[in-house]
Amino acid sequence: MLEVSRKQAMAYRVARHGLHRDFADPVASPLFDLGLQDSMRDTALLALSARSSSPVEPTSLVDDPHVVLVWSHRGAPHFHRRAALRELVTSLIPLDDADALARMLWQKKEIGATGVPASEVLFTAARAIRKVVTQPMSKGAVSAAATRELPPEYSRWCRPCNTTHIQEQLMRLATLHGGVRLEADQSPATLAPLEDRGRMRTSPDAAAVSRVVRGYLVANGPATQGDAAGFVGTAKTALSAAWPDDLVEVKVDGRRAFLPADQVAALENPPTPSVVRLLPPLDPFTQARDKAVLVPDKARAKEVWKILGSPGALLVDGELMGVWRTRGSGKRLAFTVTAFDPLRAADRAAAEEEASRAAAARGYADLSVTWA
Structure with missing residues (x-):
């Protein structure tokens, strides 16, 4: 059996994540094989900037016809290659009802309480969303319209919204199956029909899911089945097939992985x-599920991954x-x-240069860097 050190595994991942900037066109690079998670803090744009060999423009992802923003893995918004969308949708079809229920994550209890197989709940919601989204609509408007189309047990009372609407995670998982995407760079969230919806597919495809799992292991390996399941957003046992x-x-370092x-x-x-490199929150590198490999020190790990409002991470020599x-x-x-340990002057200067790239990518003409 091959044995490697954690340091060697980290060096492998830095290379596989394109952080050496070997790719002139990051959209065509392996970076997009699993998609690029986004948030309103320009996280996808900054992840792109950290890997691009040339400056990244503020509208690089919004204006690129080759990518599209959708709710995909774990119901989170990701930019994906438009040409790979059909394969992506297939890979997101649960393998069975247990897998479908596991993908509901924090709302498994509510979906399980419907008494309806989770796969049926998912695709019923997808059909409702497909029916109501015929033009760009705010997320709230879609939620309200879809709720009226669905059985009441698929919804819940939402105190912040002061209304009853479809379960949040159910909506996120069902939207792409319903042929609906997100409008990039819009607040509040805006949904729109995909230009080429095609026919809705519901048949599981283990090979398609396997390709996602393999892609995770290529980028973040060596890793475990539990790590890959965490990325997909399902239970470890659901990935056996x-x-x-x-x-x-x-x-x-003694940990069994693949x-x-x-x-x-x-x-x-x-x-x-x-x-x-200055890696943004939700960067693909820090999205690996084996956090103890990325940051073995528990106190430091708590600083990198906050429960709310995680910061970006400073990567220095792996x-x-x-x-x-x-x-x-x-x-x-x-x-x-904030550096965990004193840095060399050259590393601080390099980090400040990365800050300059990040500021330009976000459209800021000026910046300042303070070392805490």
């Missing part, structure tokens, strides 16, 4: 991760060495960077 068959077992066989050579001899936040005021973006 979709677990790839071309994997090799690898021990990372990697696609064709990635072993890259793991054995990864390039030196001598890069400094290690997450600090966190950073921003505050915008007019045309100026202020960065506050």
